[in-house]
Amino acid sequence: MESTNRRPFGFYVCSLAFSLERFAFYSAKWLIVAFVAAKVVDGGLGLTAGDAAKMSANLVAFTYLAPLIGAYVSDRIIGARYLVPVGMIFMGAGYLVGWQASSAAMINLMIALVSIGTGLFKCQTNAITGRLFDDPRQLDSAFSTQYSFVNFGSFFGTTIIGVLAVTKGYAFCFLICAIMMFIDAAWFIFGWRFLGETGKKPFKIDEHKEVKEKKQTEEKKPLTTMEKKRVAAIVLISVFSVIFWVFWYLAYMPVYLYWDGDNAAANWMIGSFKVPSVWFDSLNAFMCITLGPILGGLWTKLAKRPQGDLSMFKKTALGMLLLGLSYVIFAMADVTRGSNLAPLGWIIAFGIVLSLGEMVFSPLGNSFISKFAPPRLLSQMMSVWVLAVFFAGKSYGWLYEFTLKFKFSTVYFVIAGIALAAGIILWSLDKTLNGLVVKDEELQNKGGELQV
Numbered sequence: 001m002e003s004t005n006r007r008p009f010g011f012y013v014c015s016l017a018f019s020l021e022r023f024a025f026y027s028a029k030w031l032i033v034a035f036v037a038a039k040v041v042d043g044g045l046g047l048t049a050g051d052a053a054k055m056s057a058n059l060v061a062f063t064y065l066a067p068l069i070g071a072y073v074s075d076r077i078i079g080a081r082y083l084v085p086v087g088m089i090f091m092g093a094g095y096l097v098g099w100q101a102s103s104a105a106m107i108n109l110m111i112a113l114v115s116i117g118t119g120l121f122k123c124q125t126n127a128i129t130g131r132l133f134d135d136p137r138q139l140d141s142a143f144s145t146q147y148s149f150v151n152f153g154s155f156f157g158t159t160i161i162g163v164l165a166v167t168k169g170y171a172f173c174f175l176i177c178a179i180m181m182f183i184d185a186a187w188f189i190f191g192w193r194f195l196g197e198t199g200k201k202p203f204k205i206d207e208h209k210e211v212k213e214k215k216q217t218e219e220k221k222p223l224t225t226m227e228k229k230r231v232a233a234i235v236l237i238s239v240f241s242v243i244f245w246v247f248w249y250l251a252y253m254p255v256y257l258y259w260d261g262d263n264a265a266a267n268w269m270i271g272s273f274k275v276p277s278v279w280f281d282s283l284n285a286f287m288c289i290t291l292g293p294i295l296g297g298l299w300t301k302l303a304k305r306p307q308g309d310l311s312m313f314k315k316t317a318l319g320m321l322l323l324g325l326s327y328v329i330f331a332m333a334d335v336t337r338g339s340n341l342a343p344l345g346w347i348i349a350f351g352i353v354l355s356l357g358e359m360v361f362s363p364l365g366n367s368f369i370s371k372f373a374p375p376r377l378l379s380q381m382m383s384v385w386v387l388a389v390f391f392a393g394k395s396y397g398w399l400y401e402f403t404l405k406f407k408f409s410t411v412y413f414v415i416a417g418i419a420l421a422a423g424i425i426l427w428s429l430d431k432t433l434n435g436l437v438v439k440d441e442e443l444q445n446k447g448g449e450l451q452v
Contacts, residue, residue, distance in 0.1 A: 007133075010198070011142060013191030014129045015149040020184040021088070021121060022150050023157030024095060024177035025063070026285075028114065030158065030278040031098070031177075032056045032107060033256045035170040043169045047104065049257040050401030055104070057397030059111045060249060065390045066119025071127075073120070074203060080124035081192060081199030085185040087120030092181035098174035110174075117181075128199045144296075148289060155285035162276030227374040233433055234373060234381050237316065238388040243422050244320055244361055245392035246399060247327070247415055251354055253400040254330070255280045258408060259347055265334065265408075267341040275344065280351055287355035295359055313430045319361025320423030326353035327416035334409040 036052035038044025070087070074080040094113030101107050129146060133139055157180075161173050223231070259266040260277035268275045303309035310318070333346035373381035403411045426433075 007138070007142060007145075008194065008196075010132050010191065010194040010196065011129060011146075013188065013194055014125050014132075015146045017084070017088075017121075017125055017184055017188050017191075018146060019149045019153030020180050020187070021091070022153035024091065024180045025114075025118075025157075026154040026281050027157040027161040027173065027278070028095065028098065028177050029056055029059060030252075030256065030281060031161065031165070031170055031173055032059060032111075033253070034165065034278075035098075035101070035174075036104070036107060037257060037261065038170070039262070043171065045101075045104065045107070048401075049253075049261075050397075050404060051104065052257065053253045053400040054397030055107055055111065056253070057249070057393055057395070057400075058108070059114065060396075061390050061393030062111065062115035063118040063122075064386055064393055066115045067123040068119075068386060070119035070121070071123040074124045074127065074199075076202050079200045079202060080128055081188075081195055083120040083124050084128075084199075085188050087117040087122075087124070088181045088185035088188065090114070090117030090120065092117075092178045092185065095174050095178035095181060099171050099178060101171075101174070124199070127203065128195060131198045132195070144292075148292070151285045151288040151292075155282050155289065158278045158281040158285065162278040162282070165276065165278070166274070223374060223377075227377075230372045230374065231377065231381070234384060236433070237313075238384050240316065240320065240422060240426055241361075241385065241388045242392045242395075243419070244323060244357075245389050246396050247323055247419055248354065248358060249393060250396040250400055250403075250415075251326070251330070251350070252280065253396070254408070254412075255347060255351075257400075259333075259342070265337065265342055266347055267344060270344070280347065283348065283351040284355045284358070287352060288359060291356065291359060311430055311434060313433045314427060315360055317423045317427035317430070319357045319359075320419055320426060322353055322357030322360060324416045324419030324421075324423060326350050326357060327412050327419060329353060331409045331412040331416060334412070 033052045033056045034044070036045045036047050036055055037049050038046070040046040070083065074083055091114050094110045094117060097106055097110040097113060101110065129142065130139060133142060161176065164176065165173050256277050260268060268277065299309055329346065329350045333342045333350065336342070336346075
């Protein structure tokens with residue numbers, strides 16, 4: 001454990017573990033779609049675009065849901081450090097199934113194994129990271145750095161796999177993902193020595209008795225009116241998050257299957273080189289890496305104004321508006337191309353605005369819930385947020401299949417309208433929502449807005 005500004009080496013053990021895991025996961029998210037929808041003669045399963053979208057959606061959805069179960073296990077049964085490499089081995093085994101897959105059933109088995117593995121890996125690694133620091137003031141910086149490791153893993157994974165899929169085939173790429181996870185497991189076991197006592201025991205058992213007794217006493221008290229209002233605000237914002245994430249995940253499906261694919265609507269050629277559609281994922285990771293610090297600087301600059309930074313809800317609304325704008329670009333790409341192939345610049349512009357919307361919107365969840373959930377309900381409120389993302393992840397595959405019945409530009413103009421309307425509604429509810437989470441005296445001191 002470290003209380004100085006120097007980070008413990010165990011932090012880098014966990015961060016690199018995330019990089020390698022995200023290398024495999026984001027690669028597999030694209031590989032599933034490409035492999036399932038590709039013709040058999042091209043090394044795929046030859047199923048429909050709708051089937052491919054739903055399978056990819058299952059991977060996203062269940063890897064968000066499984067950590068709820070994994071967190072329970074590490075809290076009460078087995079130390080988190082031991083679960084992490086087991087989870088990595090499950091994921092590696094899943095990707096090995098993908099390597100040999102010859103049917104939809106085998107892809108579904110792969111998704112199940114990867115989901116179980118993610119459930120044993122994700123929350124546990126985050127929890128270990130948080131407990132490596134004695135000084136809580138270091139946590140924001142530490143998790144921001146770890147998020148950069150995540151994006152580096154995603155960037156290098158999708159960039160490399162995009163090239164290998166063309167030269168070596170989809171099956172070989174699943175094998176690479178499996179090997180990456182087995183290397184990750186070996187790395188983390190090697191890194192145990194740098195974690196000290198962290199994660200050896202289940203987290204609930206490892207707490208001090210007096211802390212648990214105090215918590216039990218607090219749990220007997222009824223929720224205050226303000227706490228009930230804050231719970232209501234969390235549930236309401238979770239509804240907006242479903243809208244955001246359904247459309248955000250949906251965006252990748254037409255990039256893979258409409259703009260690219262057998263009857264591609266976009267020109268992916270740069271000279272004699274065909275840009276892999278998975279590089280759309282690489283663009284997202286690149287945006288997060290490069291623009292993250294810029295956005296952080298912008299929020300800091302705004303916070304120095306007399307009126308302070310934008311409220312949390314306005315930032316969320318802005319993310320929703322950017323999402324809507326990205327879909328306007330998406331639809332316009334189809335309108336302007338006529339019967340020709342759309343220039344790749346349209347897809348790049350769409351990806352940039354989509355990523356910017358994500359970067360503004362996505363930090364809301366954990367920050368908002370950590371600050372305003374009643375302490376005794378923190379885990380439950382975090383679960384509400386996770387379940388919202390699970391619902392979004394599970395839904396977008398079915399939604400994409402439904403959109404295939406209609407003209408592309410019409411569908412995505414409608415989606416743009418829904419996202420823009422949601423953003424406007426959320427912006428207009430800013431003062432009301434702040435009133436749900438800010439105490440009366442805070443409202444008086446800050447002019448009715450929550451500054452974050």
